[in-house]
Amino acid sequence: MDEEIVLFRTAQGALGALTDECPHRRMRLSCGKVDGERLVCPYHGYRFGPDGVGESASTPRMRVDARRWDVAERHGAIWVKAAGADAPLPELDRAGFFAAGVLTDRVRAPLETVVDNFCEVEHTPSTHALFGYRPDSLGDLETKVESGDDWLRVWNRGPQKPVPRLVERLFGIAGGDAFVDDWTVYFSPVHIVYAQWWEDAATGAPKGDRLHLAVFFVPVDAHTTELFVFPYSTRAPRGLDRLITPLFRALTAREVALDRKMIERLADPRPDLRGTRLSRFDSPLRLHRERIARLYRGEAPSAG
Ligand code: FES
Ligand SMILES: [Fe+2]
Known part of the structure; x- marks a missing residue:
């Protein structure tokens, strides 16, 4: 959101975000370097702690504090928020699920346009390699949307698209299984938490692995969005299954890259929906725009 922040780690391991x-x-502190517990500005050598408190050798009594951000390290990523903001740090772990690391990708498109892609399943037969629905099933794919003041939930169920035998074996599924994709969008910060699993199409009994995925959308500027993806599965990284975790991570990264490549080919990536012909899968688009504007960007609701 056009905020430039310098991150640093002190000699003792404390994290600073200023x-x-x-x-x-007004020198860029990111051009400086860390000396012990302080970040040193390269221009005149003022020194700043992770708390933002600065000191100047020439004028020791002057207050010269840099703006500090709250910072924490969790789930293999560094999280930053406005100092004192009450948004809690995301708790992504779930009982019975194992983290497969963190992936990042950077999409040349505005935040809303990128969230659009992650908020509907109509693109999954054509855009994705593995995760998604059979192309001829979209007509009767079950989909439900429910929403609250600060969240939006979408649930979908339909036939899994055909995948190579190896992938079926990997996830413990078979051709003809139903794939359920059930996600909730949150808006401060903007992120989506997905629960995905397979069911026997006839009996509805769960089959194979269950997946849990959190995707965070960070607007780098008005035209660029950075993604942070945290994939989890029920497969413990133990014994032979240890080999599956990196494979699962790589498959997830590939699917995200396919989304990125598709989004970046839009003729018009602006979030403006006027003139678009929206389908029955596209109702989340307007809902998430309203919530991003109100809850994340802090914009007043527009009249009417
Ligand atoms: S601009 Fe940073 S010390 Fe002068
Ligand atoms: Fe996608």
């Missing part, structure tokens, strides 16, 4: 502008004369 606005990337020295309060003395």
